[in-house]
Amino acid sequence: MPSFDTIDTLNDDTDAPAEKRVLLRVDINSPVSDGIVQDNRRFERHARTIQELSNAGYHTILLAHQGRPGGDAFISLEGHTAVLEKYLDCEVNFIDDTHGKRVAKAINATESGDVLLLENTRMCEDELPEADPNIKANTAFVQSLSKHVDAYINDAYSSAHRSHASLVGFPSMLPSYAGRVMETEYHANTAIGQKEFDGTVVMTLGGTKATDVIDVINNLAGSVDRFLLDGVVGELFLRASNVPVGFDITSETDRYDAQWKHNSKVIKSILTEHSDQITLASDLAYNEAGERAEIAVDSIIEKSVSFMDIGTTTAESYAEVIRDADAVFVKGALGVFETEAFAKGTVRVLEAIADSNCFSVVGGGDTSRAIGMYDMNRADFDHVSIAGGAYIRALTGQPLVGVEVLKSESI
Ligand SMILES: Nc1ncnc2c1ncn2[C@@H]1O[C@H](COP(=O)(O)OP(=O)(O)O)[C@@H](O)[C@H]1O
């Protein structure tokens, strides 16, 4: 049983839901294309928690983040209301602020069953950077909102590894509970983290976030036999192995340079220390005149194009490793799978998993979308998580700070 209180306990604790305002933290952080948020499984999964609360009569005030300050995906949550409403039989109202008088007025004006989405929490300076939960509890953001609600529910398992105000500041201020996504993802990933495997354990690590991958390798090198690297992170590791790639070729993107500046030393030391466990791409794919083109890593003289996927040779070699594995964990897309021409690496690896008898987990708010996009059967995977960094940290046995503060306040 989870050692935190759930919505079942909230219902037991509440004799009049219609008079109660609950602050529900969800994670609907999603890909953004041309400034427009794209649907993904997170919306549908969190909508079930929202619907349950609305049907019970609670006034539900939603907190969520989108992107990172300065990044292309860092936008207002206003567009997220329409996507959420696709999965709800109630309206989602929106206010373009995170806390303060206007928000307090809007919260106090809600009625039983209403859903009100506040603005992107990362537009509030109290949200970032990570800090001790007690520090985050004393921010104006937490202090202000706590006065106008009766309880806090954290449903954002996929952000539970972040010590941000909206994720760790409220449990010391309010009666706190786990939402349904938090409950199910916690159960599944904790159980997986305790499993033992007799044969080869393989992890494919990709996507865009180097620090997540670095943490995972440092913590799981003793229990994972092979790390197959890909995505933006894989290209940074190629740079650390002296391949002339892994940097931004235009000032319009910032996928590589900042991450390299902050992480190059630790990437190099990981490559040295775990060279026998880490496999890097041997070929990469890019866009040439609107078509997919590939190049062997050994043939790259200089980077003049954006590499968008692992090449076919790499994909086949990764599929071969997966075929013989006892367990495979996927975190982060192997390429820009949202574009079919550059989905080959992600699809090939997922197909190899589906065709094998291995125990498998596919994680990542973005990556898990690929299963549905390319008509694969979710039943071919043992667990498909809408979390990426959080689920993979659960495998390391590292506590998830957002879960720990829920537990501590449930005692
Ligand atoms: N080579 C690449 N260049 C640019 N983006 C990439 C590349 N490979 C993967 N991606 C992007 O990585 C994103 C997923 O990264 P991330 O958010 O770290 O993973 P997840 O959310 O699945 O944990 C996808 O949206 C995909 O487009």
Ligand SMILES: O=C(OP(=O)(O)O)[C@H](O)COP(=O)(O)O
């Ligand atoms: O998408 C998320 O994590 P993920 O990419 O590991 O799935 C979470 O919303 C956390 O976002 P963050 O990595 O910008 O803190």
